[in-house]
Amino acid sequence: MKTCHMTWGLRVFQSSPVWEGEEKVVSKSATSVTRRKFIINGAAAIASFAATSTANAEQPPTYLQQETTRNTMSNIQHQRKGIESLQLVNVAVSVMNLEQASAWYTDKLGFTLKYRTPAIEGIELALMEKNELYIDLIHYPEPVNLEPERKEPPFHLQITGLRNLVFFVDDIEAANAELKAKGVHLMWESNFLPHLGTKVTAFRDMDGNLVAFWEKNDQILNYLQTGRTQG
Template structure:
């Protein structure tokens, strides 16, 4: 059954995109207008060719209700670090956060709203089409669960064993209600 899980592992590995060059930390630079922090690539080598054969993951973007609260949540609960924050146009501010070479753009836009309705717990969250959750891997899920609970994170599924893929998953929501899954390698 682990063969069923291999495509998920391959897909997730595409999200572990290292920077192609060293980027300054926002806290150490006073510049708020340089967009060079957007140069994220999947590997140190640029794929040869053209068109879709050069397709690579860039990052994950999450629209949030409050940028300060979201940055604080991801830093406090999951250990992400703010890499850069800036206004990109009138009413739009973004913050790039990173952990272990995985990048998330937290985006605030004036007047945004959540039109999805009440978030549903797994597996009912899949009844609404679209991107459904953010997925991470860890080596020891029970230790991770204990850390999350010590930080006040309310777990929906705690180390729930999924026999079809022969591993366990924990689910919880971020401060905006977005579902996060952590699978044990």
């Protein structure tokens, strides 16, 4: 009875080798030579596989691998129930002109317009995205500005409601230079706030909404966790 061994896709019969389904009968004198070839080819295949595996290990995660990771995290989150599953989806900003607003957030802050779509009652939406942060720009058919005189920070906080958008940046001086090069007026420029332990830059968008940059550092991260800048 012939015995069959599976090695790297190569089937080796006791009396006849078969490569990819093609059977070839050889004499006894050629069998040892053929077996040596199989061993050499097998060693080459192992070396090639190892080299490929090493090269793949050095490559960054593929899109599919990243999606798999995100799906795994999503499944974990979906197992939570009620308010335990709470996640921030987006920030909605009502604007006077949707074209001008989407252009401002694109040109000044580097957001990407994902899509525009109509909503209820003649309202139109423009979804902006940057680094997985989403801002919904909303245009009502007849927008009304109830705050014609905008106050400088921190006095703007006297009026209740959503008062500002805050973004982290790694290098606030570089961010300031980019904004000024794009014609953005800075109300605050790298103002150090002791209670936060970091520098803050503040400016307004095209409709007067206050936007701020916080420079990311250990002090502000600790403040967000404990309410103190030092551990």
